[in-house]
Amino acid sequence: MKHIIAVLIENEAGALSRVVGLFSARGYNIESLTVAPTEDPSLSRMTIQTAGSDDVIEQITKHLNRLIEVVKVVDLTEGAYTERELMLVKVRAVGKEREEMKRMADIFRGRVIDVTDKSYTIELTGDQSKNDAFLEAIDRSAILETVRTGACGIGRGERILRV
């Protein structure tokens, strides 16, 4: 089952590699991982999307907590949360495809952020299934390049993760 784990970690050199090393050493999955400093520059926040049985997820959160530089760990999927992912897709846009592509971008509330006479670069934000759906909806052969940030998650309402 899919889980999204949010981690507050000291913003120090090598901290990220400890997290990644833990996953590879113990054979856990990383589907996606995003990390950046928070409003407090001494802290980074990570969102890790992973999959596994309840036992495995329990071990993952315990082992993350065991890392000396990890300050807090929350499995967002245990409660209500929202997630967003940014996706940039460069698509071929020539002839009658060009209009169609613009329309599809509009339907998915995407924005065209770069244009040439042969291509569009479309920016989309949403949960991952929405971004997947966009890729499904357009002509596969029109896709020139895709880049996705991976999930970025936050608890709903009063669920707050901070030091």
Place this chain on the structure above:
Amino acid sequence: MEINKAELASAASAAATSQELRGAEILVKALQAENVQFVWGYPGGAVLHIYDAFYKQETIQHVLVRHEQAAVHAADGYARATGEVGVALVTSGPGLTNAVTGIATAYMDSIPMVIISGQVPTAAIGLDAFQECDTVGITRPIVKHNFLVKDAKDMAEVMKKAFHIARTGRPGPVVVDVPKDVSFNKTLYTGYPDKVEMRSYNPVRKGHGGQIRKAMQLLMSAKRPYIYTGGGVLLSNASPELRALVDMLNFPVTNTLMGLGAFPANDRRFLGMLGMHGTLEANNAMQNCDVLLAVGARFDDRVIGNPKHFAQNERKIIHIDIDPSSISKRVKVDVPIVGDVKDVLIELMGMIREFGLKPDSQALAQWWETVEGWRSRDCMKYDSNNSLVIKPQKVIETLWEMTKDADAYVTSDVGQHQMWAAQYYKFNEPRRWINSGGLGTMGVGIPYAMGIKLAKPDSEVYCVTGEGSVQMCIQELSTCLQYNTPIKVVALNNGYLGMVRQWQEIDYSGRYSHSYMDALPNFVKLAEAYGHVGILVEKPEDVEPALREARRLKDRTVFLDIRTDPTENVFPMVKAGKGITEMLMGSEDL
């Protein structure tokens, strides 16, 4: 006047602590502030400034080993025997990579250590400099934490954190990597910090009261209770509490390989070690109990065998451990208690007293009857009167008989001899049995013994080993001479890598692939070449006199080359992947 004097004194001491010092000097001051007595190490280019700082101080004894692996093992052995943080010092590149086996060994058994490694100057890091390696990267998976000190001004704080992390919570090794310029550069030193604050590291000590109460209720309702304890009891110095709890409850007890000595082996309530080479009674009780109290143990694969087989019997499990990630890792538990073993046991006993509860004595008597039935099988019996060939078990029993009232430590390497030592030497006190249980590192025996003997010069230190293992760090016999650490090496020499040979006999139809060691050295002459005493023992009747002679030569390191039965196997045995009660009791079961 009085006030003036005091002011003057404090001003003088401030001046004394606030001074420009090199990173290396601050490092040495940190070790002194941590009351470090011994450092095992090996010099090299990147640590020359540190060695220079060592030259100028007198409180810490540095021991020059012959291989960096042994430096870490010796400091590790010292830590296991004393409970103090063991400290090793190695140079960059190969110095560090040689130390890796030692660090991993300590990590697997949760031993508090600080390993200081030299690094190439900061400006050269990443440029493939001479003797450069990515120390932080290489050691990351085998340390509790590691640091690269980037500036001399960080040295004191990093050292404080390193010692704090190493010895608190679930202990473990911490590596501090020091680039050469950082040890050379001067910075204002204002004294060693007296406390450390880390928002991301606050290990719990006290267990959850509600959970402890649940544990108490389960224990009191048990019909077939069992206490299973591991290395955590020793690490937490909770042996007295464990004994008090068993006195209170009268439940049967077993110890893991790492936990031997936590409960006295000569106590009737002790069922012996459990696991792959555990006793019949210890393993049967594990499988058939209805309430299991696991204390500072981690349900290792060598202990519970096949987890599916283990789960076939219903039982309630209470698990006390300081590391939450050890709980419900291999076996689901019913009452997890995260906390320091000692604190939790004290609270548990307090609660039992407070509630005035007693275990179900009738059920307990019946359970004991069952356990005694298993015990009467006498699974450790062997051909002890053989007059033709030396039985390895007999050597250990003789050693035990001879030293049981002495102040003795026993280290071992890894293999058959290790299991025989664990089975036949009756450890009655904690921290007396020193071996590599988790990583299973051959070659630890001599360095362990050497580390202990330095700290405990009046104690007798025996290294039970085999002719295979002992050659993995035999160069340290030289260190033993230089630092006058007279240890007794009891080598059970059967000419084979015995445990490998045993598995090949049982699982590979006797295809002894590369487990026979041809061209063994003459160990007696080798010992003599290193300046020690060597004794060859070939007959059963010579075992006792040889051990006696080794003991008599108090001030000498003695190497006993004891030629034991090459066909002897370790029994009982649970084959890998089998359930813990699916035991081979002897060669008749093969």
